[in-house]
Amino acid sequence: MKLELRGITKRFGALVANDHIDLVVEPGEVHALLGENGAGKSTLMNVLYGFYDPDDGQILVDGVPVEFAGPGDAMAAGIGMVHQHFMLVPVFTVAENVVLGYEPVKGGGLIDLAEARRRVKEISDRFGFDVDPDALVEDLPVGAQQRVEIIKALSRDAKVLILDEPTAVLTPQETDELIAIMRQLKAAGTSIVFITHKLREVRAVADRITVIRRGKVVGAARPDSSETELASLMVGRSVSLGVERAPAQPGAVALQVRGLSVLDEAGVLQVDDVSFDVARGEIVAIAGVQGNGQTELTEVILGLEPAVAGSVVLDGTELIGRSVKDVLLAGVGYVPEDRSADGVVADFSVAENLVLDLFDQAPFARGISLDLAAIQENAERRAVEFDVRTQSVSDAVSTLSGGNQQKVVLAREMSRPLRLFIASQPTRGVDVGSIEFVHKRVVQERDSGTPVIIVSTELDEVLALADRIVVMYRGRIVGTVPGGTDRDVLGLMMAGVPQAEAEAQAATHHTVLGEADIEASEEESK
Amino acid sequence: MSQATPAPEQPAGSTAPAPRRDDGIEARAQGALREMLTSSWLVTVCALVLAMVISGVLIAAADADVQDAAAYFFARPADFFSAAWDAVWGAYVALFQGAIIDPTASTFTRAVRPLTETMTTSVPLILAGLGLGIGFRAGMFNIGAQGQIILGAIFAGYIGFAFDLPPVLHLLLAVIGAAVGGGLWAGIAGFLKARTGANEVIVTIMLNNIAIYLVGYLLSTKAFQREGSNNPISPPVGGNAEYPLLLGSGFRLHLGFLLAIAAAVFVWWLMSRSTLGFQFRAVGSNPSAARTAGINVNRVYLLVMMIAGSLAGLAGSAQILGTEKVLTDGVAASFGFDAITVALLGRSKPLGTFFAGLLFGALRAGGFAMQARTGTPIDIVLVVQSLVVLFIAAPPLVRAVFRLPSAGGRGAAPELSAPVVKEAAA
Numbered sequence: 024m025k026l027e028l029r030g031i032t033k034r035f036g037a038l039v040a041n042d043h044i045d046l047v048v049e050p051g052e053v054h055a056l057l058g059e060n061g062a063g064k065s066t067l068m069n070v071l072y073g074f075y076d077p078d079d080g081q082i083l084v085d086g087v088p089v090e091f092a093g094p095g096d097a098m099a100a101g102i103g104m105v106h107q108h109f110m111l112v113p114v115f116t117v118a119e120n121v122v123l124g125y126e127p128v129k130g131g132g133l134i135d136l137a138e139a140r141r142r143v144k145e146i147s148d149r150f151g152f153d154v155d156p157d158a159l160v161e162d163l164p165v166g167a168q169q170r171v172e173i174i175k176a177l178s179r180d181a182k183v184l185i186l187d188e189p190t191a192v193l194t195p196q197e198t199d200e201l202i203a204i205m206r207q208l209k210a211a212g213t214s215i216v217f218i219t220h221k222l223r224e225v226r227a228v229a230d231r232i233t234v235i236r237r238g239k240v241v242g243a244a245r246p247d248s249s250e251t252e253l254a255s256l257m258v259g260r261s262v263s264l265g266v267e268r269a270p271a272q273p274g275a276v277a278l279q280v281r282g283l284s285v286l287d288e289a290g291v292l293q294v295d296d297v298s299f300d301v302a303r304g305e306i307v308a309i310a311g312v313q314g315n316g317q318t319e320l321t322e323v324i325l326g327l328e329p330a331v332a333g334s335v336v337l338d339g340t341e342l343i344g345r346s347v348k349d350v351l352l353a354g355v356g357y358v359p360e361d362r363s364a365d366g367v368v369a370d371f372s373v374a375e376n377l378v379l380d381l382f383d384q385a386p387f388a389r390g391i392s393l394d395l396a397a398i399q400e401n402a403e404r405r406a407v408e409f410d411v412r413t414q415s416v417s418d419a420v421s422t423l424s425g426g427n428q429q430k431v432v433l434a435r436e437m438s439r440p441l442r443l444f445i446a447s448q449p450t451r452g453v454d455v456g457s458i459e460f461v462h463k464r465v466v467q468e469r470d471s472g473t474p475v476i477i478v479s480t481e482l483d484e485v486l487a488l489a490d491r492i493v494v495m496y497r498g499r500i501v502g503t504v505p506g507g508t509d510r511d512v513l514g515l516m517m518a519g520v521p522q523a524e525a526e527a528q529a530a531t532h533h534t535v536l537g538e539a540d541i542e543a544s545e546e547e548s549k
Numbered sequence: 550m551s552q553a554t555p556a557p558e559q560p561a562g563s564t565a566p567a568p569r570r571d572d573g574i575e576a577r578a579q580g581a582l583r584e585m586l587t588s589s590w591l592v593t594v595c596a597l598v599l600a601m602v603i604s605g606v607l608i609a610a611a612d613a614d615v616q617d618a619a620a621y622f623f624a625r626p627a628d629f630f631s632a633a634w635d636a637v638w639g640a641y642v643a644l645f646q647g648a649i650i651d652p653t654a655s656t657f658t659r660a661v662r663p664l665t666e667t668m669t670t671s672v673p674l675i676l677a678g679l680g681l682g683i684g685f686r687a688g689m690f691n692i693g694a695q696g697q698i699i700l701g702a703i704f705a706g707y708i709g710f711a712f713d714l715p716p717v718l719h720l721l722l723a724v725i726g727a728a729v730g731g732g733l734w735a736g737i738a739g740f741l742k743a744r745t746g747a748n749e750v751i752v753t754i755m756l757n758n759i760a761i762y763l764v765g766y767l768l769s770t771k772a773f774q775r776e777g778s779n780n781p782i783s784p785p786v787g788g789n790a791e792y793p794l795l796l797g798s799g800f801r802l803h804l805g806f807l808l809a810i811a812a813a814v815f816v817w818w819l820m821s822r823s824t825l826g827f828q829f830r831a832v833g834s835n836p837s838a839a840r841t842a843g844i845n846v847n848r849v850y851l852l853v854m855m856i857a858g859s860l861a862g863l864a865g866s867a868q869i870l871g872t873e874k875v876l877t878d879g880v881a882a883s884f885g886f887d888a889i890t891v892a893l894l895g896r897s898k899p900l901g902t903f904f905a906g907l908l909f910g911a912l913r914a915g916g917f918a919m920q921a922r923t924g925t926p927i928d929i930v931l932v933v934q935s936l937v938v939l940f941i942a943a944p945p946l947v948r949a950v951f952r953l954p955s956a957g958g959r960g961a962a963p964e965l966s967a968p969v970v971k972e973a974a975a
Contacts, residue, residue, distance in 0.1 A: 327840065348843035357841070365841040368834045379831065380842035383824040391823050 024101055024182035025050055026071075026214065030080035033066055040066040042238040043080065048183060053205055053215045055229035057222075059257055059454045060425060063238040064218050068185050072104050073097040103176025107188040109168050113161035118143050120160055121175045146174050150207050165312075166197035173204065177213075184208065185216045190224055194312050195482060195514030199534035202228050220257070220455070222250040223483070227535045258456045266462040269470070271490040274303035277474040278443055283333030285319045285498075293319040295498035297333070301443070301474040306465065308489030308506075309478045312517050316498035317478045318360055321445050325357050326350045337443055351380050354442030358432050358449055360478065362425070366432040369421040373413055374402035376420045377435050401438075409434040410460060426457030433464060444468050447478040462487060482510055511537040593894065595947045596940035597908075604933045605637040608925050612636035640925040647918020648911035658799050663914060665802040669872060671910025673698065673864035675809040677888035678906050679816045680735075680860030682897035686820060687853040688833035693738060693753025694861040695885025696760030697731040701865025703764055704730030706876035707773070709786025709869065719789035724808075724866050731862020732855040734760065739854025743847035749854070757885070765878045773876065783876035792871040805867035809903070812860060817899040819856075829853055861885065887913075890938050909934065 026048040033041040040063045048054045058064045070077045073091030081088045084100050091097045094104070111120050118139040127138040143156040152170050160168060169189060176184055186205075190198045205215055205228055219225060225232055225246070232244040234256045242256055255261045278301040285294035294316045301307045309317050322328045324335050326347040335342040342350050351357070359365035367376045378387050378398050386397045402416035409430045413423055420428055429449070436444070449465065450458045465488060469475050479485050485492055489506040494516040502522035504512070511534055515525035529537070609615045615636050618629040646653070648667050654660040677694040684691040705727035714722065738756060741747040767773045768781035775784045792803035820826040831839040832849045840846050868880050891909050895901030916930035940947050947953070 325841070346843070346845065347840065348845065351843045359838075359841050364835075365837050368831050368838050370834050371831065375827070379838070380844075382827045388824050391825060393822055393824055393827060395822070 024214065025085050026102070026183050027083040027086070028067070028071065028080065029083065031067060031070055031077050031082070032079035033063075033070055033075055034078050039238050041070065041077070044235070044238075044240055046233055046240070048214045048216055050182075050214055051209055051212045052230040053209055053217055053228050055217045055219060055225045055232045056235060057219060057225055057232055057244075057253065057257055058235035059220055060452055061454070062235045062257075064235055065187065066238075067235070068104065068187060068216070068218060071097065072102065072185065098179050098181070101180060101182035102185065103179060103181025103183070104185040105169065105172040105176060105187065105189060107191055109172055111160045111168060111171060114159065116157050116159055117154055117163075117171050117174075118156040120171055121156075121178050123175075125179070142178050143174060146177050150177075150204060150211075152204070164197075165192045166194070166200060169193070169197075169201065170204070173208075177208075181213065183214045183216065185218070187218045188220075189217070190219065190221060192313065194517050195510060195534055195536060196518055198224070198536065202535050221483075222253045222257075223536055225253065226250065254455055258454070260456070266459075266466055266487050268466045271305045271469065273305040273490070274472060276300045277303045277338055278476075279334075279336045280324075281334045281336075283320070283323065283335065284331045285316070285323050285328060286331050287319065293498050294323065294330075297495075297498070297500055299493050299500065299503065301476060303474050304469055304472045305490040306469050306475040306477055306488050306506075308485040308492045309476065309495055310482070310485045310489075310492050310513060310517060311480065311495035313480050315495045315517075317480075317495055318447065319498075320495070321357070321360075321447050321476070321478055324350070324445065325355065354440060356436035356439070356441045356444040358429075358436055358446035360447035360451070362428055362432060362452070367420045367428055370419050372402075373406065373411065373416040373418060373420050373423070373431055374398050376431050377402045377405050377416075377438070379435060381435070381439065405434040405438060409464070424454065425452040426454045429453050429461065430457065433461060437464065437468060441468065441473045443476070444473050445476045445478070448480065449477065450481070450484060482513060485513070486510065509537065510534075591953065592944045592947050593896075593941060595951045595953070596937050599940055599947060599950060600933050600936035601641070603936055604929050605641070607932060608640045608929055609633040609636050611926065611929075636923075636925075639923045640919050640929070643919040643922040643925070644912070644915040644930075646915070647922075648915030651918075662800060663918070665796060665800045666914040667907065667911040668806050669801045669803065669910075670914045671906040672803075672805040672809050672867040672871065673884040674888050674891045674909050675903055675906030676805075676812055676864035676867060677861040677884060678891035678895060678902040679809075679812055679899060680731075680857035680864075681888055681892035682895065682899070682902050683816060683820065683829065683860075684853055684857045685892060685897040686833045687829040687849060688836065689742075689850065689853055689857075690750045691735065691738070691753050691854065691857055692750055692889065693735060693756050693858075693885070694864070694888045695881055695883075696753070696757040697735050697858045697861030698865040698868070698881040698885050699760040699764050700734040700858075701727035701731035701862025702869040702876060702880045703767060703865075704862070705790075705866040706783055706786060706869045706880075709790035710784040710876075711772070713787055714789060716789045719787060720792065720870065723786070723790045723870055724863065727862040727866035727870075728859040729862070731865060732859035735854040735858025735861065736851060739851040742854075743850045749850075761878070764876070764880070768876065768878060775875075781878055785874050786870060790870055791874065792867070801872060803867075803871040805871045808863065808867070809906070812863065813899040813903045816860075816902075820899070825852065861888070864888070887934065890934055893938055893941060 028044060028046040031041050031044045032039065044067055046067070056064050056067070066075065069075050071082060073093045073096050082091070083089065089100055091100070112123065115123070118136060121143050122134070122139040127135040129135040140156040143154065146152070147154045152174065154167060154170055154174065160171060163171070173184070189201060193201060205217070208215060217225070217229060226248070229246050232246060232248070232253070233240055234242050234244060234253070236257060236259055241259070244253055244256060280300070281298045283294055283297045284292060287293045297320060299307065309320065311317050319328060323330050324342060326342065326345050326349070330343050333343070337353060337355070340353060342353065345353070363369065368379065371379070375398070378401065381387055382393065387394055387401065399416065405411070406413060406416055411423070411430045411434065412427050420431060423431070433449070446465065450461050453461060465475060465477065477485070477488050486507065491503060491505060492508060492513065493503050494501045494513065496517060496519040501516045501519060504516070504522060509529055511529035512522070512525045514534065515528055516522060520528065612632070614632045615629065618632040622629045647663050649664050651660050651663055677698060681691055681694055705723045708723040708726045709719070712719065734756060735753070738749045738752040741752050742749045765781060768783060773783050775782050792805045794800065795802045795804060795806065820829065828839065828844050828849050831842070831844055832846050836846050864884060865881065868884070869876055873880055887909055891905045892902055894908070895903070895905035912930045912933060916927040919925050919929070920927040
């Protein structure tokens with residue numbers, strides 16, 4: 024099936040989210056849609072999937088113009104979508120999820136579960152998915168849940184499969200399996216639209232690449248374009264992807280975490296007997312797939328959650344048992360993982376957000392009275408220093424883009440003398456241009472002698488920043504490896520494989536992306 | 550609410566659209582609250598107009614002349630319309646004359662008395678409304694002003710009639726007592742929320758009931774009941790404990806009005822200029838970010854309730870030391886509930902609350918005159934009040950009626966609808 028979008032335009036008020044976008048997806052090709060957050064990729068796919076009516080332009084399937092009133096029409100026309108956030112019912116089985124919405128029925132209006140199972144089995148066998156139709160979805164790992172979504176789309180005879188940021192939640196090994204699946208589907212004649220902002224993956228699987236910036240198609244690229252070329256196209260100016268940094272000059276150990284354990288509300292051990300050190304002037308990255316205790320670990324250090332056992336000593340002072348305020352005043356800078364939930368107060372101004380944890384300290388307060396002039400002056404200075412793009416520091420922070428909001432958080436947390444800096448997912452939802460800036464500031468902080476902890480689920484980020492890498496899996500530390508460790512080894516460790524075994528396995532079997540790494544480094548050395 | 554930044558696809562979600570942690574009734578209630586607080590001034594005015602129009606229909610419908618004229622509507626429709634107009638116009642003129650100024654009165658004192666009555670009536674509404682407004686902005690739906698007013702009145706009343714103290718000191722002590730009484734009563738709800746997470750809406754409603762029966766019980770005890778009386782009524786408060794009258798004995802307007810103005814200024818300073826107010830607002834907008842920034846959220850809950858309760862307590866003092874002078878079980882009238890409306894109408898801002906309080910004071914004061922002169926039931930005033938809130942709670946409705954543009958082109962369509970349709974399709 025050939026899918027064609029012609030001159031698709033979608034406006035929201037004054038905002039043109041899609042501006043005359045043309046896109047042709049040939050049968051059996053993997054077509055990557057590359058663009059930053061907010062470039063208009065998802066809007067375009069939502070138009071294609073029938074969520075939005077385009078203001079202008081048309082969609083053609085095999086040369087015939089079609090109109091979709093909703094996702095049902097799109098599905099009927101052979102378009103399937105796998106959302107970034109899965110649309111599955113956790114307490115249903117795989118088979119039940121797959122047939123949800125158009126259940127096969129037998130006599131008496133009962134659901135024909137045998138038929139449902141057969142469908143799942145058939146697709147799963149055809150592509151070697153290895154999914155048990157009777158497993159409960161909530162028991163499956165994320166990668167398998169994604170496969171259920173793909174089966175769901177395929178069972179409705181999807182000829183074009185849209186994958187929206189499919190690798191965001193996967194381990195490197197799972198990503199590798201997904202890439203294999205994409206190749207198989209392609210071989211079977213299914214077209215794939217692959218939405219992403221990750222350059223490495225695009226180069227690994229795409230046949231054609233369309234780059235979108237600010238709602239417009241800014242160009243097509245071939246998969247053999249270099250990452251820097253792609254990034255420049257995406258951002259609209261030249262960017263350097265790697266962070267230039269001198270080797271770390273670690274000083275004395277500043278932070279000692281010993282035997283730390285944390286329970287969640289349900290009484291499940293989220294952090295299990297974790298011990299590590301961080302020295303002055305080094306960046307320790309905590310790597311792991313989302314939800315393996317990293318979040319809880321940082322929250323305990325800050326005092327947001329209680330620890331059931333263990334100690335956290337910073338420069339000889341015990342932090343466990345102290346209030347958040349005390350920990351912050353002890354010189355801990357903290358960038359939370361979820362910026363909009365924990366980092367900023369959306370309807371506060373940029374200026375107010377910049378003093379969210381300093382508002383009662385001199386010079387921002389005199390007694391119990393705020394010094395608005397000092398707050399304003401500070402905001403103007405920080406906005407320049409951290410390149411926060413805003414019309415006025417009195418604007419609500421919610422009017423800023425994600426990257427600029429993150430700069431506000433960084434500016435706040437780095438604007439006082441620090442003895443420890445913790446940043447969780449420092450560049451999540453941040454545009455490529457700002458990532459560079461954020462990474463530079465983190466390295467600068469390290470070079471000024473501050474111990475730094477980075478928590479990240481993005482291997483690229485871990486590898487770009489870390490001097491040492493602590494890998495966590497199910498609340499435990501799997502191992503500590505030096506920065507620059509092989510991506511495949513890290514990936515296996517993130518799946519719980521001990522270091523030695525991971526090294527052995529990685530040596531015999533490289534993932535696609537791992538190979539791309541090696542090739543790139545070989546090219547460089549030539 | 551992205552206004553200028555090009556972030557069209559955020560709603561549909563290539564970035565994680567950050568699921569709110571406390572998704573539930575509470576979050577939704579807070580969302581509704583925010584909606585009410587952020588709608589524009591124009592909407593407020595339109596809501597008021599709309600409420601008056603609908604109430605006008607009710608006034609006409611309830612009027613005997615109009616009903617008569619309706620019987621021969623098809624024969625002489627003009628009769629019907631002129632009767633309806635007379636009824637509505639008459640009622641609203643009476644309302645105005647009873648609330649602001651009465652040009653038909655025989656003496657100047659009588660002519661301006663309605664305005665002073667409005668000001669007097671507005672005192673408890675403004676004071677309690679200011680307190681509720683602080684709570685709303687801190688994200689707490691305090692329904693307990695009624696109970697807090699009663700407790701303020703109990704404390705102030707007891708100090709007022711049980712002791713005999715010199716001037717100034719007596720009043721000062723009684724007023725402080727009122728603030729402490731209301732503050733402690735509301736503090737119970739704040740404490741329970743901070744310690745156990747108990748929902749303040751439920752706790753404050755229950756505390757209202759307890760307060761109502763508490764005052765009833767107290768008025769049957771020796772300490773409170775007037776000697777020689779079988780009715781639930783206390784002795785009158787001492788003259789030294791009364792709020793001095795501002796305009797002489799011809800008017801009821803008392804010092805409490807100046808106290809209300811002072812309180813409005815104080816609340817303005819507290820919320821926009823003090824470190825404490827900064828914390829209140831931060832907790833109200835995003836408690837988890839506030840917590841991450843080292844703000845003690847539980848302490849804020851307690852403090853907000855205590856300050857709100859103190860202001861409601863002062864409203865109680867205005868009743869017992871200003872207008873009623875004795876403690877009865879009806880001392881709080883319905884001021885505690887009307888104050889919720891006042892705070893919402895005033896958008897929880899001090900200046901807005903002040904004027905909303907005056908408006909509701911006017912409706913209340915004018916309502917009596919309207920009933921007396923035109924026979925229009927005073928309940929119409931309640932209908933107006935209720936409709937105002939109803940319309941403020943539904944800004945899109947008001948915008949639709951008056952053909953106003955939707956909230957300043959905030960791109961509400963993509964942000965609100967996208968996740969919804971997605972969920973529906975899943």
